[in-house]
Amino acid sequence: xxxKKLNSNTLLLIITIVLFFVMYAAGCIVYSDKGFxxxxxxxxxxxxxxxxxxxTCGMTCIMLTGGIDISVGxxxxxxxxxxAVGMEHWGMSAPVLCIIVLLIGxxxxxxxxxxxxYLKIQPxxxxxxxxxxxxxxxxxxxxxxxxxxxxxxxxxxxxKIELPFGAYTNNKxxxxxxxxxxxxxxALIVLVVIFLMxxxxxxxxxxxxxxxxxxxxxMMGLNVPMTKLKAYVLSSFLCSIGGICFCLNTMSGNxxxxxxxxxxxxxxxxxGGTLLTGGVGNVIGSFFGVMxxxxxxxxxxxxxxLLSSWSNIAVAALLCFFIVLQSVFAKIKEKK
Amino acid sequence: xxNNVVLTMRGITMTFPGVKALDNVDFTLRKGEIHALMxxxxxxxxxxxxxxxxxxxxxxxxxxxxxINGPVVNHSTLDAQKKGISTVYQEVNLCGNLSVxxxxxxxxxxxxxxxxxxxxxxxxxxxxxxxxxxxxVDVKQNLEEYSLALQQMIAIARAVDMECKVLILDExxxxxxDNEVEKLFKLMTQLRDKGVGIVFVTxxxxxxxxxxxxxxxxxxxxxxxxxxxxxxxxVKLVAAMMGKDFDDMAxxxxxxxxxxxxAEVFIDAQGLSHKGTIKPFSxxxxxxxxxxxxxxxxxxxxxxxxxIYGADxxxxxxxxxxxxxxxxxxxxxxxxxxxxxxxxxxKAEGIIGDLSVRENLILALQAKRGMFRxxxxxxxxxxxxxxxxxxxVKTASRETLIKQLSGGNQQKVILGRWLxxxxxxLILDExxxxxxxxxxTEIQKLVLKLAKEGKSLIFIxxxxxxxxxxxxxxxxxRDGEKVGxxxxxxxxxxxxxAIAGGGSNE
Ligand SMILES: Nc1ncnc2c1ncn2[C@@H]1O[C@H](COP(=O)(O)OP(=O)(O)OP(=O)(O)O)[C@@H](O)[C@H]1O
Ligand SMILES: [Mg+2]
Numbered sequence: 026x027x028x029k030k031l032n033s034n035t036l037l038l039i040i041t042i043v044l045f046f047v048m049y050a051a052g053c054i055v056y057s058d059k060g061f062x063x064x065x066x067x068x069x070x071x072x073x074x075x076x077x078x079x080x081t082c083g084m085t086c087i088m089l090t091g092g093i094d095i096s097v098g099x100x101x102x103x104x105x106x107x108x109a110v111g112m113e114h115w116g117m118s119a120p121v122l123c124i125i126v127l128l129i130g131x132x133x134x135x136x137x138x139x140x141x142x143y144l145k146i147q148p149x150x151x152x153x154x155x156x157x158x159x160x161x162x163x164x165x166x167x168x169x170x171x172x173x174x175x176x177x178x179x180x181x182x183x184x185k186i187e188l189p190f191g192a193y194t195n196n197k198x199x200x201x202x203x204x205x206x207x208x209x210x211x212a213l214i215v216l217v218v219i220f221l222m223x224x225x226x227x228x229x230x231x232x233x234x235x236x237x238x239x240x241x242x243x244m245m246g247l248n249v250p251m252t253k254l255k256a257y258v259l260s261s262f263l264c265s266i267g268g269i270c271f272c273l274n275t276m277s278g279n280x281x282x283x284x285x286x287x288x289x290x291x292x293x294x295x296x297g298g299t300l301l302t303g304g305v306g307n308v309i310g311s312f313f314g315v316m317x318x319x320x321x322x323x324x325x326x327x328x329x330x331l332l333s334s335w336s337n338i339a340v341a342a343l344l345c346f347f348i349v350l351q352s353v354f355a356k357i358k359e360k361k
Numbered sequence: 362x363x364n365n366v367v368l369t370m371r372g373i374t375m376t377f378p379g380v381k382a383l384d385n386v387d388f389t390l391r392k393g394e395i396h397a398l399m400x401x402x403x404x405x406x407x408x409x410x411x412x413x414x415x416x417x418x419x420x421x422x423x424x425x426x427x428x429i430n431g432p433v434v435n436h437s438t439l440d441a442q443k444k445g446i447s448t449v450y451q452e453v454n455l456c457g458n459l460s461v462x463x464x465x466x467x468x469x470x471x472x473x474x475x476x477x478x479x480x481x482x483x484x485x486x487x488x489x490x491x492x493x494x495x496x497x498v499d500v501k502q503n504l505e506e507y508s509l510a511l512q513q514m515i516a517i518a519r520a521v522d523m524e525c526k527v528l529i530l531d532e533x534x535x536x537x538x539d540n541e542v543e544k545l546f547k548l549m550t551q552l553r554d555k556g557v558g559i560v561f562v563t564x565x566x567x568x569x570x571x572x573x574x575x576x577x578x579x580x581x582x583x584x585x586x587x588x589x590x591x592x593x594x595x596v597k598l599v600a601a602m603m604g605k606d607f608d609d610m611a612x613x614x615x616x617x618x619x620x621x622x623x624a625e626v627f628i629d630a631q632g633l634s635h636k637g638t639i640k641p642f643s644x645x646x647x648x649x650x651x652x653x654x655x656x657x658x659x660x661x662x663x664x665x666x667x668x669i670y671g672a673d674x675x676x677x678x679x680x681x682x683x684x685x686x687x688x689x690x691x692x693x694x695x696x697x698x699x700x701x702x703x704x705x706x707x708k709a710e711g712i713i714g715d716l717s718v719r720e721n722l723i724l725a726l727q728a729k730r731g732m733f734r735x736x737x738x739x740x741x742x743x744x745x746x747x748x749x750x751x752x753x754v755k756t757a758s759r760e761t762l763i764k765q766l767s768g769g770n771q772q773k774v775i776l777g778r779w780l781x782x783x784x785x786x787l788i789l790d791e792x793x794x795x796x797x798x799x800x801x802t803e804i805q806k807l808v809l810k811l812a813k814e815g816k817s818l819i820f821i822x823x824x825x826x827x828x829x830x831x832x833x834x835x836x837x838x839r840d841g842e843k844v845g846x847x848x849x850x851x852x853x854x855x856x857x858x859a860i861a862g863g864g865s866n867e
């Protein structure tokens with residue numbers, strides 16, 4: 026007990042991070058001819074997964090309380106549809122729509138959070154209702170694919186933020202300046218803010234306490250229902266931010282958008298070391314979880330010959346690996 | 362309100378569905394007193410406390426707190442804390458996944474000027490609290506790394522550190538050893554001298570007489586009375602709690618030191634050890650013998666028992682059970698060899714709250730027989746009824762959910778669970794923790810009865826007296842090492858000497 030021993034949760038996190046780098050390095054070696062090693066490939070990983078990263082941060086917060094939120098995918102579809110239809114058919118201004126979408130996220134989260142926290146309904150059930158509602162509402166607004174051509178929004182989507190370093194020549198010999206999109210900046214800000222929130226605010230620590238032992242949290246004088254409510258509001262709010270990022274990537278609204286995204290968010294959290302039982306995890310892990318998820322699908326895409334379903338299989342295998350790892354660590358801990 | 366009084370509860374009535382847990386109970390707490398709240402298991406002590414702190418809603422009655430006009434109703438522990446009432450509940454209620462420092466401060470963390478948690482100050486303050494209590498704890502480690510006793514002390518430290526007028530301690534001492542109890546008492550007296558009113562619940566009568574000023578006795582949810590300590594000697598206190606005269610000091614052990622040299626050896630452990638907890642030790646237990654294990658808390662009493670049972674694998678040595686050498690890989694092997702272990706951490710390893718008393722009771726027996734050979738309902742019922750009766754479990758019915766029982770009654774069910782497996786060798790680790798005086802005696806009698814039937818037992822208890830009454834031999838442990846064995850002349854004095862070291866038996 027004297028020397029600082031490696032906490033098993035830290036170890037899990039390290040394994041995740043190492044795994045990411047190993048995987049990425051392997052990709053660089055195997056697909057070097059296809060430009061996998063370019064810095065832009067890495068940045069594209071961030072660009073493509075910015076929305077997922079926002080959602081996963083929210084998901085991690087909820088999973089810390091021992092809950093789950095499976096409504097995020099449909100909420101994103103709803104957000105995108107409102108943005109698309111709002112700009113194209115209703116003629117509303119894009120910034121106003123963004124604010125409306127964020128507000129919808131907050132209200133959505135409040136209702137779900139109230140049901141979970143105060144009415145004590147199972148989170149799975151509550152958010153499943155939320156999932157159906159979101160998808161249903163999207164279809165009510167429009168069942169067509171609606172593309173966005175709003176000038177402000179297009180400009181936002183096309184904004185390149187060029188990095189001041191890392192310029193390289195691609196295999197055609199042209200000079201490339203690496204860039205990211207606005208969404209990446211947003212997602213990274215979300216990541217940092219949530220990281221700090223989890224560590225340095227009373228609310229953040231309460232999430233851990235509630236997930237660690239809910240009854241104890243009550244007995245220690247924490248307001249458990251309120252903490253849960255806030256967690257769901259936070260998740261849906263971040264999900265709406267993610268929705269805007271998502272929309273900036275796809276530039277359209279569609280009923281089938283982001284189906285199964287909740288599962289990507291949950292698997293990223295789990296791979297990042299968040300326990301489904303609550304109380305353990307942090308967003309740094311979740312970030313690497315998202316990156317691993319993204320790397321797998323990029324690898325599969327880069328290969329070009331593999332069916333995209335292989336990335337699902339790889340994620341499934343990884344999930345199994347991490348869950349087994351978690352329970353092995355739990356066993357070892359018990360033995361001590 | 363008399364201006365010396367900090368808290369009055371009048372006519373508190375509280376009904377759980379089907380159970381009247383409190384019926385018109387009054388309670389008065391004065392400034393600067395330590396007030397014992399006494400009663401048998403299920404008398405309503407914890408319920409009264411929870412009514413005060415807002416965990417339970419009471420149906421009738423009034424609560425007044427000094428400095429607040431009008432009747433007070435708290436809706437949560439947080440509410441109560443804001444009114445200066447700080448509570449340590451019966452079971453340790455902290456979060457194992459958070460660090461010790463956080464457990465001490467969560468909900469009232471020191472803040473920086475930006476309103477964020479000031480970890481540096483929090484850790485520094487925590488270190489000071491732990492140091493003042495002389496506890497060897499790294500406050501940055503997760504709480505779950507520490508023993509139950511340390512966790513209990515941390516829970517107390519948390520409550521004490523909050524500025525409060527009323528401090529409630531519901532059986533804080535049940536998992537502490539003498540040393541820590543002493544620290545706690547010192548703390549309590551300091552607070553009393555500062556004018557804090559302290560409510561203290563315990564089943565250890567000596568502790569009541571050691572620190573308390575006043576006693577309120579409950580029985581079956583009703584108030585028996587409030588007495589100054591001096592007017593209620595031990596025998597009278599027990600009588601008030603039980604509603605009948607009872608002499609808990611009655612000698613249970615009748616025959617003189619029995620001689621086991623001719624009896625068959627049941628357990629023969631030679632040089633067993635477990636890395637990090639227990640140094641190699643040897644121990645033989647005969648059929649019909651009760652062996653006590655004693656030593657300070659953390660000396661390895663429980664760990665030694667766990668090694669014999671195979672809950673911790675032994676790295677060295679051999680174990681013979683009934684003459685045959687065996688290797689135990691898992692608890693189920695041990696059970697099949699006729700062994701049973703009642704663990705000391707019963708909150709973590711014991712109760713399954715959402716199962717009924719019957720289901721909780723037959724759990725170990727069912728596991729022993731295998732999941733596919735369901736125990737016939739008739740047998741289950743008969744067993745349950747038998748143990749409810751012998752252990753005096755206070756429950757509405759055998760189908761009541763166990764979480765609805767009082768803390769002590771839950772303990773009794775868990776004890777019953779292991780007795781029901783009818784083992785030839787039973788390890789009882791703190792079997793009487795949290796159990797009232799009357800039943801304690803019953804349990805001691807039961808242990809002797811089992812021994813008479815030819816079973817072998819290991820009995821571990823922080824109460825030396827209890828072991829003196831049941832054991833014929835005692836192993837003494839210190840820092841994970843078995844340092845001696847006392848076989849004759851078992852008295853409080855010899856045992857204490859051996860524990861402290863420098864005894865003649867080494
Ligand atoms: N949640 C509950 N639901 C139903 N009945 C309950 C519940 N909690 C307690 N009771 C009942 O209320 C009565 C009083 O219980 P309480 O916990 O106050 O006893 P206690 O005096 O603290 O006993 P102990 O010494 O064993 O802790 C018991 O009969 C118990 O069965
Ligand atoms: Mg109690």
